[in-house]
Amino acid sequence: MATTLTINGEQKSFDVPADMPLLWVLRDVLGMTGTKFGCGIAQCGACTVHIDGKAVRSCMLPVSAVRDRAVTTIEGVGATPVGAKVQKAWLDLEVIQCGYCQSGQIMSAAALLAATPNPDDSDIDAAMAGNICRCGTYVRIRAAIKQAASGKQS
Amino acid sequence: MSIIETAAASTVKKFSRTVSRRGLLKGGLAGGFLVAFHLPLRAANEPVQPPDVTDGKFAPNAFIRIDGAGHTTLVMPQVEMGQGVYTAVAMILAEELDADLSQVALQHAPPNDKLYGNPTFGLQVTGNSNSIRAFWKPLRIAGASARAMLVQAAASEWKVEPASCTTSKGQVTHSESGRNLSYGELATAASSETPPKDVPLKDPKDFVYIGQPLKRLDTPDKVNGKAVYGIDAMLPGMKFATLAACPVFGGKVGKVDDSAAKKIPGVQQIVVLDDLVAVVGDHMWAAKKGLEALTITWDEGPNARISSKEIWQDLRDKSEKDGVVARSEGDIAKGLSIGDKMEAAYELPFLAHATMEPLNATVHFKQDSCEIWTGTQIVSRVQAEAAKAAGLPVDKVIVNNHLLGGGFGRKLEPDMVVAAVRIAKQVEGPVKVVWTREEDIQHDVYRPVYRDVISATLSDGKIAAWKYRIAGSGVIARWLPPAFQKGIDIDAVDSAVDLPYEIPNIQVEYVRAEPPAVPTGFWRGVGPNNNVFAIECFMDELARKAGKDPIEFRRAMLTKQPRFLGALSLAAEKSGWGQPLPARVGRGVCLQPSFGSFIATVVEAEVDEQGEVHLRRVTSAVDTGIAVNPDTIMAQLEGGLIFSLTAALYGEITIEKGRVQQSNFHDYRMLRIDQAPKIDIHVIKSSEAPGGIGETGSTAGPPALRNAIYAATGVALRRLPIDRSLIAAGKKS
Numbered sequence: 001m002a003t004t005l006t007i008n009g010e011q012k013s014f015d016v017p018a019d020m021p022l023l024w025v026l027r028d029v030l031g032m033t034g035t036k037f038g039c040g041i042a043q044c045g046a047c048t049v050h051i052d053g054k055a056v057r058s059c060m061l062p063v064s065a066v067r068d069r070a071v072t073t074i075e076g077v078g079a080t081p082v083g084a085k086v087q088k089a090w091l092d093l094e095v096i097q098c099g100y101c102q103s104g105q106i107m108s109a110a111a112l113l114a115a116t117p118n119p120d121d122s123d124i125d126a127a128m129a130g131n132i133c134r135c136g137t138y139v140r141i142r143a144a145i146k147q148a149a150s151g152k153q154s
Numbered sequence: 155m156s157i158i159e160t161a162a163a164s165t166v167k168k169f170s171r172t173v174s175r176r177g178l179l180k181g182g183l184a185g186g187f188l189v190a191f192h193l194p195l196r197a198a199n200e201p202v203q204p205p206d207v208t209d210g211k212f213a214p215n216a217f218i219r220i221d222g223a224g225h226t227t228l229v230m231p232q233v234e235m236g237q238g239v240y241t242a243v244a245m246i247l248a249e250e251l252d253a254d255l256s257q258v259a260l261q262h263a264p265p266n267d268k269l270y271g272n273p274t275f276g277l278q279v280t281g282n283s284n285s286i287r288a289f290w291k292p293l294r295i296a297g298a299s300a301r302a303m304l305v306q307a308a309a310s311e312w313k314v315e316p317a318s319c320t321t322s323k324g325q326v327t328h329s330e331s332g333r334n335l336s337y338g339e340l341a342t343a344a345s346s347e348t349p350p351k352d353v354p355l356k357d358p359k360d361f362v363y364i365g366q367p368l369k370r371l372d373t374p375d376k377v378n379g380k381a382v383y384g385i386d387a388m389l390p391g392m393k394f395a396t397l398a399a400c401p402v403f404g405g406k407v408g409k410v411d412d413s414a415a416k417k418i419p420g421v422q423q424i425v426v427l428d429d430l431v432a433v434v435g436d437h438m439w440a441a442k443k444g445l446e447a448l449t450i451t452w453d454e455g456p457n458a459r460i461s462s463k464e465i466w467q468d469l470r471d472k473s474e475k476d477g478v479v480a481r482s483e484g485d486i487a488k489g490l491s492i493g494d495k496m497e498a499a500y501e502l503p504f505l506a507h508a509t510m511e512p513l514n515a516t517v518h519f520k521q522d523s524c525e526i527w528t529g530t531q532i533v534s535r536v537q538a539e540a541a542k543a544a545g546l547p548v549d550k551v552i553v554n555n556h557l558l559g560g561g562f563g564r565k566l567e568p569d570m571v572v573a574a575v576r577i578a579k580q581v582e583g584p585v586k587v588v589w590t591r592e593e594d595i596q597h598d599v600y601r602p603v604y605r606d607v608i609s610a611t612l613s614d615g616k617i618a619a620w621k622y623r624i625a626g627s628g629v630i631a632r633w634l635p636p637a638f639q640k641g642i643d644i645d646a647v648d649s650a651v652d653l654p655y656e657i658p659n660i661q662v663e664y665v666r667a668e669p670p671a672v673p674t675g676f677w678r679g680v681g682p683n684n685n686v687f688a689i690e691c692f693m694d695e696l697a698r699k700a701g702k703d704p705i706e707f708r709r710a711m712l713t714k715q716p717r718f719l720g721a722l723s724l725a726a727e728k729s730g731w732g733q734p735l736p737a738r739v740g741r742g743v744c745l746q747p748s749f750g751s752f753i754a755t756v757v758e759a760e761v762d763e764q765g766e767v768h769l770r771r772v773t774s775a776v777d778t779g780i781a782v783n784p785d786t787i788m789a790q791l792e793g794g795l796i797f798s799l800t801a802a803l804y805g806e807i808t809i810e811k812g813r814v815q816q817s818n819f820h821d822y823r824m825l826r827i828d829q830a831p832k833i834d835i836h837v838i839k840s841s842e843a844p845g846g847i848g849e850t851g852s853t854a855g856p857p858a859l860r861n862a863i864y865a866a867t868g869v870a871l872r873r874l875p876i877d878r879s880l881i882a883a884g885k886k887s
Contacts, residue, residue, distance in 0.1 A: 034379015098236030099376030100559025136796025
């Protein structure tokens with residue numbers, strides 16, 4: 001199926017099966033490898049992208065379901081004010097270890113802050129519990145989200 | 155530009171370069187850390203190129219390269235899998251070199267045991283929390299030697315005494331005459347200097363980088379999608395594959411009906427080997443759908459009869475028999491015959507690693523060569539095993555190592571690369587083989603099941619005799635056979651033969667008990683995870699029998715152990731040990747000697763009536779000697795604690811009919827952010843040599859949690875993962 005998507009503000013055209021999850025279009029067809037494969041069943045959040053600003057697991061989202069909505073990936077999220085704040089907080093607090101899940105963590109956190117600029121702990125739990133980090137960086141993820149929200153180190 | 159480059163020839167992503175591997179083969183560890191410099195081969199803004207030193211102008215070099223423009227490239231002997239080693243290694247080299255750390259570029263080392271072998275193992279291994287312990291001195295010497303040669307070159311140029319020159323941030327200065335030369339300007343001249351013998355190292359009080367919580371060098375590219383892991387390798391004309399091995403360990407492929415799979419759009423090829431089937435396609439989606447569409451009849455073989463029940467029965471039987479004595483002091487028979495005696499046995503389950511980056515390797519097999527892209531903890535062994543699988547000489551196999559999306563010991567095995575090479579032999583052009591999460595969980599090399607049997611006697615509130623028997627896999631026996639001596643697996647007995655408590659009569663035994671069918675290997679925390687769990691749980695049961703506070707009970711047997719006492723006292727103070735708690739909330743302690751660090755941890759947990767456990771707070775006090783990067787040490791403890799508390803709460807791989815019953819994160823559960831406790835890590839200042847840190851958190855969590863549950867409820871759990879039904883039943887020991 002010939003498809004055109006708007007990804008990080010750019011038009012991308014390709015021909016893939018309609019049921020192909022967006023994850024594999026990004027990674028294997030477009031070579032945008034910042035979005036990660038973790039489980040394939042929306043259990044780990046490594047593949048999180050934004051569709052019209054909302055966090056979505058791309059491993060189970062058929063490319064045909066995206067339609068004309070805007071796709072933002074980790075490669076593009078830094079161009080949004082919230083995404084840039086999240087990336088900065090992640091580096092300021094040295095959240096990252098292996099980093100493999102962190103594309104997804106950052107995308108989930110950016111979507112949270114875009115919708116809820118001052119999240120409390122339960123907002124953070126609700127928005128971030130779908131993202132597994134095997135290195136166990138949760139304590140710093142929580143602190144970084146609060147810092148990105150407030151602009152102050154917690 | 156990415157600061158992390160791959161050293162072998164590669165066309166991955168934007169990088170394209172060629173390398174002289176001959177140049178790298180000279181000198182290095184075996185050659186006494188000779189240091190080389192090389193002239194610029196590139197313009198200032200080009201990506202850092204590995205040096206071409208074949209023209210004989212440059213001395214050999216393992217870790218440090220400085221070009222004429224002053225670009226400093228540090229080659230990383232150890233792999234970065236999240237533990238922060240790239241930053242720590244760079245800090246140590248830059249410290250003694252007096253380089254400007256903000257200006258260095260890092261490179262993954264290519265396979266080469268002579269240059270980059272871990273001094274502890276004699277081969278390239280990142281494991282056992284020993285990167286800094288093993289390389290601390292060699293890296294300092296390498297940095298200091300290079301610095302001395304640069305100073306010598308500057309002193310010759312200026313005709314002054316080397317001792318009158320100083321160095322800082324990539325510059326040599328002669329302050330009397332006000333002259334400066336940058337390392338880049340000195341590179342050519344320094345390359346003909348002789349490396350000094352017995353070069354002096356810095357006094358720790360003069361350290362500029364070491365001891366500072368500096369920012370990691372690998373993380374900027376990890377917030378924007380630019381970091382390249384093995385799974386991200388992209389090559390022109392690449393195909394994508396995924397595989398299925400027989401679900402029964404050791405089983406073979408019987409019959410394959412691929413008629414439906416071949417009709418899936420994007421499926422290109424079905425590869426059938428004796429023990430696995432792979433589908434190759436235009437992308438992973440085609441490969442996955444193709445694999446699902448195959449009808450495979452497996453020849454399951456004899457292991458189809460094996461289940462967890464038999465495995466445990468077998469281990470329990472073996473653990474009751476005498477083992478090989480690994481440590482013996484005093485008179486154990488006499489010691490056990492006097493006083494209050496207690497006995498217990500502790501059991502740990504199989505665990506999968508479940509690195510977030512599923513197993514993968516990309517291979518381009520040609521008739522006369524083979525090139526591989528992957529992330530591994532054992533790059534030289536991967537090269538050797540790949541060469542065997544490819545039927546090629548080792549020097550015809552190029553391995554491009556990458557950042558690892560988690561290792562935890564899984565990538566101390568070469569099986570994922572060997573499988574990819576075998577598949578690639580059947581495929582035209584490069585193929586990326588990615589395992590599904592299901593395949594990753596069901597064909598792991600598992601943390602072994604262990605059973606530890608302990609008996610001890612108490613006298614005057616102290617332990618008078620201690621008999622401790624470990625039964626479980628000899629992972630070292632399989633993985634590094636020469637290190638398996640006299641029936642004792644040095645990993646299996648680690649932290650048991652060196653338990654810190656002063657006990658007059660001790661016997662430690664080991665029974666090698668290999669589970670049938672299930673492959674076992676290293677899992678973050680390795681042998682100490684097992685031993686510290688059993689020892690520290692039993693310590694709390696003994697303390698209760700002696701009527702003592704668990705920390706006071708331990709302290710009384712640590713009179714000659716100031717570092718353990720220091721950690722224990724600090725953890726007690728910072729955790730609020732002894733202060734009142736609400737009902738059904740408890741604190742538990744764990745003290746561990748593992749990996750050359752001295753760590754005390756207190757977990758505070760609440761246990762509800764149904765036996766569900768809520769983690770409230772974790773406090774660790776860490777004496778790891780000189781803390782190269784204190785922030786990394788804190789991060790490793792925080793993360794390791796979460797890793798191990800995950801296992802304590804949920805982790806268990808079970809076997810039925812020769813198959814692993816778990817398959818993905820829905821049934822092999824992970825701790826998530828909404829369950830994560832507050833964690834406070836306190837790093838103790840020390841001038842001792844650095845200890846290991848990467849696995850210490852993994853060892854600390856489970857016994858401290860179990861002891862917190864014991865304190866809260868009186869239920870003495872003796873098996874992991876924690877059994878909520880036992881807690882709910884409230885059965886006291």
